[in-house]
Amino acid sequence: QVQLVESGGGLVQPGGSLRLSCQASGSTFAIDEMAWYRQAPGKERDLVAIISTDGTAKYKDSVKGRFTVTTNDGKNIAYLQMNNLKPEDTAVYYCSVRSTYGDYWGRGTQVTVSS
Numbered sequence: 609q610v611q612l613v614e615s616g617g618g619l620v621q622p623g624g625s626l627r628l629s630c631q632a633s634g635s636t637f638a639i640d641e642m643a644w645y646r647q648a649p650g651k652e653r654d655l656v657a658i659i660s661t662d663g664t665a666k667y668k669d670s671v672k673g674r675f676t677v678t679t680n681d682g683k684n685i686a687y688l689q690m691n692n693l694k695p696e697d698t699a700v701y702y703c704s705v706r707s708t709y710g711d712y713w714g715r716g717t718q719v720t721v722s723s
Contacts, residue, residue, distance in 0.1 A: 617717030630703030638708035646699035
């Protein structure tokens with residue numbers, strides 16, 4: 609199994625930046641992909657960004673050029689650097705991994721973009 613803990617959320621003004629972190633523990637050797645999702649109130653959970661172990665990253669269209677997903681060398685921490693944040697980025701952000709043993713989710717961290 610894989611356990612995930614997100615951190616780095618908070619309140620930021622429009623145009624500001626935040627960096628989210630996702631610490632994975634357990635069977636991290638089995639991780640194939642790490643991803644960030646978000647869910648705004650009353651909306652479905654959407655994929656924001658995903659990165660595979662070879663470093664290939666993909667993004668939701670609305671965050672391209674503003675968000676960057678990376679991992680550490682050990683591939684057990686994922687980061688989501690979010691720049692030029694907009695009010696519509698407000699959501700609970702969840703970390704998820706796809707591994708040999710299945711998909712796992714963190715509990716989420718709140719990001720609020722407001723003046």
